[in-house]
Amino acid sequence: MNDWHLEKTYRSASGEVRWDRFGDPDGEPVVLLHGTPFSSFVWRGPARALAPHYRVYVWDMPGFGSAEKSADQDISLAALGGVFAELLDHWGLGEPLVVAHDIGGAVALGAHLVHGARYRRLALVDVVALTPWGSPFYRLVDENAGVFTQLPPKLHEALVREYVSSASSPGLHPATLERLVEPWLSGEGQAAFYRQISGYPEGRRHTDELRERYGTITIPVLVCWGEDDTWIPLERGRELASRIPGARLRIIPGAGHLVQEDRPAELTAALLDFLGGVG
Numbered sequence: 309m310n311d312w313h314l315e316k317t318y319r320s321a322s323g324e325v326r327w328d329r330f331g332d333p334d335g336e337p338v339v340l341l342h343g344t345p346f347s348s349f350v351w352r353g354p355a356r357a358l359a360p361h362y363r364v365y366v367w368d369m370p371g372f373g374s375a376e377k378s379a380d381q382d383i384s385l386a387a388l389g390g391v392f393a394e395l396l397d398h399w400g401l402g403e404p405l406v407v408a409h410d411i412g413g414a415v416a417l418g419a420h421l422v423h424g425a426r427y428r429r430l431a432l433v434d435v436v437a438l439t440p441w442g443s444p445f446y447r448l449v450d451e452n453a454g455v456f457t458q459l460p461p462k463l464h465e466a467l468v469r470e471y472v473s474s475a476s477s478p479g480l481h482p483a484t485l486e487r488l489v490e491p492w493l494s495g496e497g498q499a500a501f502y503r504q505i506s507g508y509p510e511g512r513r514h515t516d517e518l519r520e521r522y523g524t525i526t527i528p529v530l531v532c533w534g535e536d537d538t539w540i541p542l543e544r545g546r547e548l549a550s551r552i553p554g555a556r557l558r559i560i561p562g563a564g565h566l567v568q569e570d571r572p573a574e575l576t577a578a579l580l581d582f583l584g585g586v587g
Contacts, residue, residue, distance in 0.1 A: 312352050312487075314366065314374055318398055320391045322383055323376035327367035327395070331359030336428075337401050338362040338583060341392070343410020343436070344504055345472065346566075347373025349487055350409065353572040354579060361580070365399060369415070373491055377500035385411060385436075385511045389418025393425045405583050407431040409568070410540075414515055421521045431530040431582055433575070434537050434565050437548050438519060439512050441540055445471065446508045453506040457499050468492050468501060477536040477564030484569060522551040529555040530582040534563030534570060556582070 314326040328348075338358055340351040348355075348366040355364050368375040370391065371383035392415050396404065406427045408416040413435020419425040449456055459467070468489045473480055480488070492501040529552045533545035542559065549557040558578045563570035 312349050314348060314368060318395060320370060320394055322387050322391050323370035323378060323381040325367055325370060325376075325391065325395060326374045327365065329363065329365050329399075330355075331362050331364040333363060335361060335363040337365060337399075337404040339365040339367075339396070339401070339404050339406050341367075341406070341408040341412030341416055342369070342372065343408075343412050343434075344372065345468070345492060345501060346410065346488060347375075347491060349373065350566060350568045351407075354407075354568060354576045357576045358579070358583075362405070362583070365401075365404070367395065369412075371500055371504050377496050379499065379503070383504055384507050385414045385514045386418060386422075388415045390423055392416065392419040393423035396425055402426060403428045405429050405431075407433065407579060407583075408435060409433045410565070411436045411511070413437050414511065414518065417518050417522075418514065421518055421524070427527055429528045429530075429583060429585070430525075431532060431579055432548065433532045433567055434534055434540055434545070435531075435548070436511070436540065437515055437522075438544050438551075439516055441515070441544070442508045442512065443539065446505055449502055449505040450508050453502050456502045459498070461493070461498070464498050464501075465489070465493055475539060475565040477534065477538075477562060477570050480566070480569055519551070522548070523553060525552050525555075528582075528585065530558060530578070531555050532558045532560065532567065532575065532578055534565060534567045535559050535561045536563060537565045539565040558582075 314328040318325040403426045413432045531549040549555040
């Protein structure tokens with residue numbers, strides 16, 4: 309659990325990114341994008357399973373995980389789409405395979421549809437892509453961000469633990485939960501936790517703008533969804549697949565929003581099948 313460390317850095321327009329690369333050095337590149345309030349750590353299982361077959365890239369977005377967290381950085385979904393396009397240029401990847409989870413979906417879609425980033429295939433796993441998204445908790449934080457940043461540390465920790473736990477259907481292993489909440493427990497982390505949620509209204513506008521372009525996507529797309537996702541219901545996944553020409557929908561039984569934790573073997577099998585496809 310504790311050996312997941314990203315050794316490399318990149319200075320983006322929104323602050324320092326942490327990233328790493330491993331696997332077959334001659335393999336086709338696969339890039340994995342995490343969501344909120346998570347980090348690349350959620351991809352550790354699938355990433356290691358993909359590594360014998362692919363050159364795997366993982367990264368912590370600005371404001372998340374081990375990446376820079378500062379009050380003046382722009383971590384809006386629109387800005388992060390630009391950061392991802394920057395990062396692909398930095399890595400020299402022309403048409404990688406891309407797998408995205410949660411807001412990572414909006415980031416990958418924005419980089420592709422707005423910034424012209426090219427992918428060979430795109431897998432979207434329980435992604436933020438269609439409104440309505442964001443829980444009542446999101447709206448409460450947006451309206452009271454200043455109050456939440458001043459919560460006593462123990463109260464903040466309890467809130468974060470409860471919130472992160474709700475992303476899993478069967479429940480998270482205690483060590484996994486510890487690792488997922490740890491980046492948000494320092495003073496800097498507490499402020500960053502509520503800061504990334506408070507961008508909800510802007511994010512909603514951004515995904516509404518992207519929605520009108522989903523019909524123009526021509527690359528192969530897999531939409532993969534946890535059947536028991538209470539954060540972004542399966543209906544949203546069905547609608548997204550219907551909006552993207554030729555998209556395939558794969559439903560993972562027994563999985564909540566964090567499919568990587570709830571059903572890692574099933575998700576990895578679906579990804580290997582899709583990423584290795586022809587055409």
